[in-house]
Amino acid sequence: MLTRKTERHFTNGSVYCLALEDGKLIEVTDTFLPFYTKNAIGRKQNKLDNYELGDRTERWMIGVSCMSGCPVGCKFCATGQMKSKWRSCTAEEIVEQVEFIRNLHPEIDTSKCKEFKVNMTRMGEPALNWDNVHKAADILRERYPNVHVYISTIGIKGTDFSWIKDNITLQISLHSFDEKQRDWLIPVTNKMTIEELGQIRTESKLKTTVNLTLVNESDFDIKKLEKYFDPAYFFIKLSPINKNATSELNKLGDGVIKGVNLV
Numbered sequence: 001m002l003t004r005k006t007e008r009h010f011t012n013g014s015v016y017c018l019a020l021e022d023g024k025l026i027e028v029t030d031t032f033l034p035f036y037t038k039n040a041i042g043r044k045q046n047k048l049d050n051y052e053l054g055d056r057t058e059r060w061m062i063g064v065s066c067m068s069g070c071p072v073g074c075k076f077c078a079t080g081q082m083k084s085k086w087r088s089c090t091a092e093e094i095v096e097q098v099e100f101i102r103n104l105h106p107e108i109d110t111s112k113c114k115e116f117k118v119n120m121t122r123m124g125e126p127a128l129n130w131d132n133v134h135k136a137a138d139i140l141r142e143r144y145p146n147v148h149v150y151i152s153t154i155g156i157k158g159t160d161f162s163w164i165k166d167n168i169t170l171q172i173s174l175h176s177f178d179e180k181q182r183d184w185l186i187p188v189t190n191k192m193t194i195e196e197l198g199q200i201r202t203e204s205k206l207k208t209t210v211n212l213t214l215v216n217e218s219d220f221d222i223k224k225l226e227k228y229f230d231p232a233y234f235f236i237k238l239s240p241i242n243k244n245a246t247s248e249l250n251k252l253g254d255g256v257i258k259g260v261n262l263v
Contacts, residue, residue: 002100012053013061018100020068024087027122029063030101032056035114056108061117064097065089066133067124072154074173075185076213076252078244079123089124091135098140110144117148121171127156137168152211155192155200165203171237172197173211177221185215198228207235214238214256 003019013031020026034054066089069082098118102110110116118140120126126133137149152171153159164170176182177194202208210229214220225236241247241255 002096016100018097020089020093024068024085025082026065026068026089026093026097027063028065028097028101029061029119029122030104031061031063033059033061035059038115056105057113059115059117060108060110060113061115061119062098062101063119063122064094065123066094066120066126066129066136070124071128072125072186072188074154074175075187075250076215076241076244076247076255078242078246081246082123086124088129088132091132091139094120094132094136095139095143111146113146115148116144116146117150119150119152121150121152125154125156126151127153127159130159134163137163141167152209154186154188155197156188157190157192157196159192161200161202166205168202169204169206169209170200170202171209171211172200173213175211175213176215176219177224178219181215181219194224195228198230198234201233207233209235209237211237211239213241215241215252217256219256 001021005017005019005025007014007016012033013029015027015029018026018028032053032055034052035058038059067086068089069086070077070079071086102108120133120136133151137151140147140149147167149168150171151164151168152173154173161170173186174182174194174197175185179194182194197210200208212220229236238257240257241252243254
């Protein structure tokens with residue numbers, strides 16, 4: 001049973017802090033966008049054409065946590081403040097987060113949404129809770145046949161990606177093409193190398209996203225991008241730093257992409 005603690009609302013959605021039964025905290029988001037923003041690859045950008053934000057019948061995205069806190073401690077992630085108090089969510093707790101948001105909007109028939117998407121992109125590292133993430137994805141696909149499940153991971157060695165197929169899509173968090181800088185930004189020793197990440201292949205309907213939150217211009221290397229990430233299998237996404245206490249403590253500033261603040 002989830003308990004609603006605090007929340008923040010903005011133009012195209014909301015973010016909620018919820019408590020699990022044992023009191024551990026998680027973050028869940030409820031957002032929407034116009035359907036045309038789904039075609040970022042074809043449009044070669046993901047900007048809004050105007051101030052019309054659409055509604056949940058177009059692109060409805062629910063962002064869930066696979067952990068309370070996170071043991072990774074990425075240098076720009078606020079979840080790192082809970083590094084010493086983390087725990088994995090069960091598959092049922094992951095699914096319950098989706099149902100929490102669903103129950104806020106009973107008038108919406110998800111089967112009629114142009115896209116109904118569950119993003120496993122909030123608190124936690126999915127690959128460190130892979131069995132529960134897999135089980136939750138299976139439950140969601142059975143409950144909502146049209147759901148698009150989007151899983152973001154740093155890439156842990158030995159992870160089985162064989163079940164990433166059809167309407168399940170993978171995102172890998174790279175953040176730098178310099179291995180030493182990447183080790184500093186993502187301070188875990190058992191993550192896959194850049195070369196190993198480039199060898200990932202899935203059977204998803206969509207390409208694997210390579211997410212780059214660039215701290216410095218030197219973090220980007222077009223030659224390594226061309227060498228390791230075949231455009232037939234990968235889509236490159238540049239993300240801004242969402243300023244928080246952790247990023248400020250590590251003096252990361254605005255990063256390469258300026259003037260953007262995201263939930």
